[in-house]
Amino acid sequence: MHFSKKRTANPPSGHRSPASGASMATSSPTLGLVVIGRNEGERLRRCLRSIDCGSALVVYVDSGSSDGSVALARSMGAEVVELDTATRFTAARARNAGWMRLIALAPGVDAIQFVDGDCEIEAGWLESAAGFLAANPKAAVVCGRRRERFPELSRYNAMCDAEWNTPLGRALSCGGDAMMRTTALAEVGGFNPAIVAGEEPELCRRLRERGWSVWRIGAPMTIHDAAIRKFGQWWVRATRSGFGYAQTYAATRGTRPLYGRELVRAAFWGGGLPAAVLFACVAGRPLAAGLLAAGWIAQGLRLALRYGLSRGALMMVAKPAELVGALAWVRQQAFAGARPRSFVYK
Numbered sequence: 001m002h003f004s005k006k007r008t009a010n011p012p013s014g015h016r017s018p019a020s021g022a023s024m025a026t027s028s029p030t031l032g033l034v035v036i037g038r039n040e041g042e043r044l045r046r047c048l049r050s051i052d053c054g055s056a057l058v059v060y061v062d063s064g065s066s067d068g069s070v071a072l073a074r075s076m077g078a079e080v081v082e083l084d085t086a087t088r089f090t091a092a093r094a095r096n097a098g099w100m101r102l103i104a105l106a107p108g109v110d111a112i113q114f115v116d117g118d119c120e121i122e123a124g125w126l127e128s129a130a131g132f133l134a135a136n137p138k139a140a141v142v143c144g145r146r147r148e149r150f151p152e153l154s155r156y157n158a159m160c161d162a163e164w165n166t167p168l169g170r171a172l173s174c175g176g177d178a179m180m181r182t183t184a185l186a187e188v189g190g191f192n193p194a195i196v197a198g199e200e201p202e203l204c205r206r207l208r209e210r211g212w213s214v215w216r217i218g219a220p221m222t223i224h225d226a227a228i229r230k231f232g233q234w235w236v237r238a239t240r241s242g243f244g245y246a247q248t249y250a251a252t253r254g255t256r257p258l259y260g261r262e263l264v265r266a267a268f269w270g271g272g273l274p275a276a277v278l279f280a281c282v283a284g285r286p287l288a289a290g291l292l293a294a295g296w297i298a299q300g301l302r303l304a305l306r307y308g309l310s311r312g313a314l315m316m317v318a319k320p321a322e323l324v325g326a327l328a329w330v331r332q333q334a335f336a337g338a339r340p341r342s343f344v345y346k
Contacts, residue, residue, distance in 0.1 A: 031056070031130055031179075032109040034098030035078065036091060037117025038063040043225050048076045050120040057106055060117075061098040063089040069117070079105065091116075091176060092191035092199035099185060113179045119146070119222040128219040129179040140184035140212035141204060143174040144221030155310045156228035162311060164224065171214045173201035177222045184212045192251060197244025201258055202251060238318040242266055242325025250333075263326060269299060270319030 033051055035058060037044050044060075051058055060073040061081045073080050081097050083089060099112050111133055115121060125144060132142045148161035164175070178200070188206040191199045204214045228234050245259040245266070252258045273296050280289035296316075304312030 030106070030108050030110045031113060031126065032102040032106060032111075033058045033113045033115065034095060034102060035060045035073075035115050035117050036063070036094035036098060036176075037061075037065065037069055038089065039065045039067045040069060040117040041067050043118040043227075044069050044072060045076075046120045047115065047117050048073065048078060050122075051115075057102065057109070059098045059102045059105075061094040061101075063094055090193055090196055090199070092195050092203075093193035095176075095199075096190045096193055099182075099190065103182060103186075109182055111179055111181055112185065114177060115222060116176045116224070118225045118227070119177055120149075121222055122220040125219055125221045126179075128217065129221075132215065132217055133179065133181055136213075136215070138211065138213055139215050140181050140207045141174050141178050141214040143171075143178040143214075143216050144219040146175065146177055146222045146224050147220070149223050149225045154229045155314065156231075156234040157226050159311050159314055160224070160226040160228065162307070166216060168216050168218050171204075171216045172208070173204040174214055174216070175200055177224075181212075184210075195244065195247055195251065197240050198248035198259060199244075202248050205252060205258060234314070235321050238321035239325035239328070241318075242322030243329045244325070245322065246326040246329035250329075262322070266319050266322035266326060269296065269316065270321070270323035274320070 033056055035044075035047055035051075037047075037060065040047070048058070048060070058078040059081060060069075060078040061083065062070050062073070063083050064085050070080055070082060079101065081101050083094060083097060087093070095114055098114075102112060103109055111130055113121070113126060113129065122144075129142045129144065133139055136142075146164040148157050148164065151158040151161040184207055187210060188203065191203050195202055208214065228237065245262045249257045249259045249263055273292060277289050277292045277296070280286075280292060300312060300316045302312075303315050306312065307315065
């Protein structure tokens with residue numbers, strides 16, 4: 001794999017991972033990396049160390065950090081893009097700014113590895129992913145196994161780790177960490193910068209509609225640090241998901257909209273059924289209230305049997321949070337002067 005550094009076309013180079021200390025062999029395609037972050041601190045340092053900015057062309061896009069992330073990235077050899085604070089930050093906006101800057105510096109880049117600043121790239125991933133794209137010319141996106149750094153520290157981190165463990169093979173979408181073919185990304189115009197959450201499935205849908213494919217392979221890809229130790233952090237994250245569901249559904253509602261089922265579940269389990277229980281109680285119908293409440297509890301038990309008690313309980317409690325997020329998006333659309341919602345849980 002050839003790396004591009006700054007404005008030089010294809011210099012020979014190697015990748016050194018702190019996990020292995022081994023140099024990478026070179027093969028096609030030419031690769032650049034885009035890292036995005038906001039106040040990631042030591043997580044960003046680990047991320048950039050896993051890349052070796054001295055050899056690879058790395059663009060770091062910062063969304064208004066106040067912790068010295070910009071200076072840190074520059075000191076480690078990354079090209080830095082600082083987003084204008086006058087426009088709302090989104091991960092999609094940051095990734096667009098990153099890959100556009102990258103191809104401006106090195107137009108010959110064939111593939112781009114996107115990685116969030118709270119993640120560390122696993123040793124060997126770049127070779128595996130680039131080799132897959134080289135062997136599969138219709139593949140636009142390839143991703144691997146993202147694992148949580150500290151799943152044992154909290155039930156929320158453990159739940160994130162379980163979420164990352166998705167089936168292998170041809171996929172409908174990827175997450176924030178993925179390698180993408182530059183020509184495919186440019187063909188569809190990149191990410192939708194307005195989408196707060198769910199920007200990757202929306203992008204992958206447009207790619208698939210153009211005949212490209214998305215794949216998940218078994219190679220270890222990144223180590224993620226969710227750093228969620230409190231219920232409040234997890235609630236904000238779930239609320240953000242609900243906001244993203246509503247926003248992405250609206251953006252894709254022409255044919256087969258995304259996240260329709262998720263919105264229905266959030267509305268029913270997070271709002272409709274609890275409201276019905278409350279109404280039955282107020283109306284003096286204790287039997288009806290009990291039966292309705294039993295239905296909610298039965299769903300929770302079903303999830304607990306399938307995913308474990310802790311994860312099943314959190315999945316149920318997530319539904320009201322997702323509904324709150326979806327309603328926040330509706331409110332934002334209904335009132336033109338409404339302040340855009342921000343979701344910061346770290």
